[in-house]
Amino acid sequence: MSEKKSFLGKVDRPIFTISAIIMVIFVAWTLLQPKAAGATFNGVQKFITDNFGWSYLIGVTFFLVFALYLAFSKFGKITLGKDGEKPEHSTWSWFAMLFAAGMGIGLVFWGVAEPMYHYSSPPYGEKSSVESAQIAMRYVFFHWGLHPWAIFAIVGLSMAYFQFRKGLPALVSSSLYPILGEKGINGWIGKLVDILAVFATIFGVATSLGLGATQIASGLNYAYGLPTGMTTTVTVIVVITGLFITSAVTGIEKGIRFLSNTNMLLIGIIVVFMLIVGPTRYILNGFSETLGSYLQNIVQMSFWTDTFKTNDGWVGGWTIFYWAWWVAWGPFVGAFIARISKGRSIKEFILGVVFAPTIMSFVWLSIMGNSALFIDVVQKGGIAAQVAKDISTAVFAMYQYFPLTGFITLVTTLIIAVFFITSADSATFVMAMFTSGGELNPSAGLKITWGLIEGAVAIALMVAGGLGALQTASIAAAFPFMLVMFAMCVSLIKAFKQEINVASVKPQVNNYNPTTTQPSKPV
Numbered sequence: 001m002s003e004k005k006s007f008l009g010k011v012d013r014p015i016f017t018i019s020a021i022i023m024v025i026f027v028a029w030t031l032l033q034p035k036a037a038g039a040t041f042n043g044v045q046k047f048i049t050d051n052f053g054w055s056y057l058i059g060v061t062f063f064l065v066f067a068l069y070l071a072f073s074k075f076g077k078i079t080l081g082k083d084g085e086k087p088e089h090s091t092w093s094w095f096a097m098l099f100a101a102g103m104g105i106g107l108v109f110w111g112v113a114e115p116m117y118h119y120s121s122p123p124y125g126e127k128s129s130v131e132s133a134q135i136a137m138r139y140v141f142f143h144w145g146l147h148p149w150a151i152f153a154i155v156g157l158s159m160a161y162f163q164f165r166k167g168l169p170a171l172v173s174s175s176l177y178p179i180l181g182e183k184g185i186n187g188w189i190g191k192l193v194d195i196l197a198v199f200a201t202i203f204g205v206a207t208s209l210g211l212g213a214t215q216i217a218s219g220l221n222y223a224y225g226l227p228t229g230m231t232t233t234v235t236v237i238v239v240i241t242g243l244f245i246t247s248a249v250t251g252i253e254k255g256i257r258f259l260s261n262t263n264m265l266l267i268g269i270i271v272v273f274m275l276i277v278g279p280t281r282y283i284l285n286g287f288s289e290t291l292g293s294y295l296q297n298i299v300q301m302s303f304w305t306d307t308f309k310t311n312d313g314w315v316g317g318w319t320i321f322y323w324a325w326w327v328a329w330g331p332f333v334g335a336f337i338a339r340i341s342k343g344r345s346i347k348e349f350i351l352g353v354v355f356a357p358t359i360m361s362f363v364w365l366s367i368m369g370n371s372a373l374f375i376d377v378v379q380k381g382g383i384a385a386q387v388a389k390d391i392s393t394a395v396f397a398m399y400q401y402f403p404l405t406g407f408i409t410l411v412t413t414l415i416i417a418v419f420f421i422t423s424a425d426s427a428t429f430v431m432a433m434f435t436s437g438g439e440l441n442p443s444a445g446l447k448i449t450w451g452l453i454e455g456a457v458a459i460a461l462m463v464a465g466g467l468g469a470l471q472t473a474s475i476a477a478a479f480p481f482m483l484v485m486f487a488m489c490v491s492l493i494k495a496f497k498q499e500i501n502v503a504s505v506k507p508q509v510n511n512y513n514p515t516t517t518q519p520s521k522p523v
Helices: 013-032 034-072 091-120 130-143 146-165 172-186 188-224 230-277 280-303 314-339 346-378 383-389 391-399 405-434 444-499
Strands: none
Touching (some): 013 034, 013 188, 013 444, 034 146, 034 346, 034 444, 091 188, 091 314, 091 346, 091 383, 091 405, 130 146, 130 280, 130 314, 130 346, 146 172, 146 346, 172 188, 172 444, 188 405, 188 444, 230 280, 314 405, 314 444, 346 383, 346 391, 383 391, 391 405, 405 444
């Protein structure tokens, strides 16, 4: 570990050096050989999806069941910190930061695009029908509901518990202390786990950056007639990279929390506006109907692999991609959630992380998705046709059917930009933590370095294959980290069982000692 005062500050040399060198090589190869890189990405995606797609479905469903079990078990009373410690952030700010860091860009990008795509190309059933519209909204809820937030909850809970309850560094490897012991988490296995977390974070965030930049370019085209294309998209990535690096350097208190609260206000403006001028009754009926259908079919959707090829490639291109994307986001969203959740009980943490953002997501998806479906299904509009041409223009195409088009287009573009910044600066902050030995306040230089690498990876993937390359990066990076998540679950149970006195169900503070020595590197 480097303790010298330098631009990077304190760094864990093996983790930082290996991660940085591999990412620089990856960016250089992708930019110099975009066609070869694109072909490689396609091959990797097909191999993983065809042979291991089922494992994502079973694994992510297990994480949801496991998280709910922990919340309602005797372990739910344990505090993520010392007993009696109070949360650092208000509940409102906590929810806002959860929502902004966890899903922002994707929700705005896919809020209209995904239901309209499924409406015209459903996983099964007749295309462009009332049935396909119902299926579309059900799967949108499924892809953005309880399952992804359970992933974030498992990683976040593991990191928060071992950081704030047991005094270990803010690293993914610390979550495996009951399995690996002190020697293991400080040795090559622990380093490998943290490097995998860095890779998953970079590729997961790069997917979001690519989506966000594409949609911002489309929004600027609709609002101001600016040209779209790769040049514009890359320019947007460069500009936003500068902004999110600035936000990350200012820290959680000044930057991320302020932007998260601001964006919740902007989202509220869009939600209220669309409820007033949109098909209000249709939206509310659709929300109720879809919620019931989602809950009724959640088990079937959780395990459906399309064995009989009803719509070959649909599950791989949508559900498996989403589950891999969320797992890839797990290290940085989980670490960020852990960072802002000190002082909350395990039950409060899991219920808050799993249910509160899910409900907020469902409200947004119902308003945007049902407004678009109303135009096409009832009024026979042409949003689905526009989505087929350019999926990034979906939400702006829908706005053409409502008043104050320019205003809501501008506000939505601003929302995307802020979500872009909050997601990326959260990731930058977390990667700096991972490569500094778990520092809760890593140096500005380290944040700047990882911010530049994030932007470069996003540009490289866009040049190499656009959305397809972005999807492949998430799927490939997520697979090894999913195995780490299973180990986290085992580790949590081992730690909780030692801490809890079964007879009294009373947390026993800081007496965790599975080996014969305490960790030598507490935060």
